[in-house]
Amino acid sequence: MIREDELSIISAIVNIKSDAQVTVLGDDVNRITWSDGNPTNITKEQILAKQAELQAEYDTQQYQRDRIKEYPKVVDCIHALLDGGATLTDLQAKRTAVKDKYPKP
Amino acid sequence: MSGIISDNVARSTGLIKAASGGAAGKVLQCVTDSYSTEVQQQTTSFVDVGLSVAITCATTSSKVLVIMHTTGLQGVNNQFSYWTIERQVDGGSDTNLGHATLGLTHARGDRAFIGPTSMIYLDSPSTTSEITYFFQHRGSVSWVGSHYKSGKAIVTATEIGA
Numbered sequence: 001m002i003r004e005d006e007l008s009i010i011s012a013i014v015n016i017k018s019d020a021q022v023t024v025l026g027d028d029v030n031r032i033t034w035s036d037g038n039p040t041n042i043t044k045e046q047i048l049a050k051q052a053e054l055q056a057e058y059d060t061q062q063y064q065r066d067r068i069k070e071y072p073k074v075v076d077c078i079h080a081l082l083d084g085g086a087t088l089t090d091l092q093a094k095r096t097a098v099k100d101k102y103p104k105p
Numbered sequence: 106m107s108g109i110i111s112d113n114v115a116r117s118t119g120l121i122k123a124a125s126g127g128a129a130g131k132v133l134q135c136v137t138d139s140y141s142t143e144v145q146q147q148t149t150s151f152v153d154v155g156l157s158v159a160i161t162c163a164t165t166s167s168k169v170l171v172i173m174h175t176t177g178l179q180g181v182n183n184q185f186s187y188w189t190i191e192r193q194v195d196g197g198s199d200t201n202l203g204h205a206t207l208g209l210t211h212a213r214g215d216r217a218f219i220g221p222t223s224m225i226y227l228d229s230p231s232t233t234s235e236i237t238y239f240f241q242h243r244g245s246v247s248w249v250g251s252h253y254k255s256g257k258a259i260v261t262a263t264e265i266g267a
Contacts, residue, residue, distance in 0.1 A: 003217055005178065010145040010248045014180075018247075023146035025155065026255065035148050 175258035178250030
């Protein structure tokens with residue numbers, strides 16, 4: 001799952017070229033210093049396009065972040081698995097309700 | 106009783122008593138600066154991350170106490186962050202005041218690790234030319250960040266008579 005910090009300009013650059021040697025000030029595409037001279041001539045447009053791609057992926061994962069907040073706790077799952085019966089049925093119902101509330105796009 | 110910190114009664118607030126007969130141990134000047142722009146970089150060698158301070162010592166025997174503080178960010182798992190202080194004299198020669206690769210301090214962290222970083226160094230620059238101390242950072246594997254969320258990073262340089 002993509003983290004918010006991974007939507008940065010440098011993250012986009014590293015996604016384009018994993019071994020890039022680069023410094024970015026203020027997460028600003030206009031304030032990039034290439035220590036390696038940018039040998040593959042990565043452009044601002046390519047960086048912004050990759051960032052938009054990462055943002056889109058991040059957005060499609062929103063349902064996962066929402067579900068995690070509301071799923072039953074792990075300890076409750078363990079108890080339900082050990083107890084079985086109605087406890088497990090109730091827990092499964094709670095999980096299903098969360099999934100229904102935040103459907104996968 | 107020479108050379109110790111004592112007898113501070115009736116002295117100006119914050120003044121440290123000098124050793125007998127001179128300016129030894131006396132604070133001669135104190136300068137500070139700050140930087141509030143997040144810097145993210147992926148480099149195999151140390152690079153400046155915006156935070157620096159300049160000071161010109163009164164004598165060649167003075168010492169300079171440098172204190173720096175910021176907040177760092179790890180971009181990926183199982184990575185080391187290395188920080189160091191670089192001394193530049195009169196805009197010319199550069200000296201890494203720490204280990205060539207380890208710097209002055211380092212930390213291991215995983216993706217999303219955010220933590221404070223401080224460095225304290227007592228320098229003996231032996232010059233009356235202008236000295237600039239730069240805060241430098243590098244990661245071991247991938248990208249790292251300094252001054253997280255553009256929080257305020259601070260550097261202070263204090264000249265102490267020797």
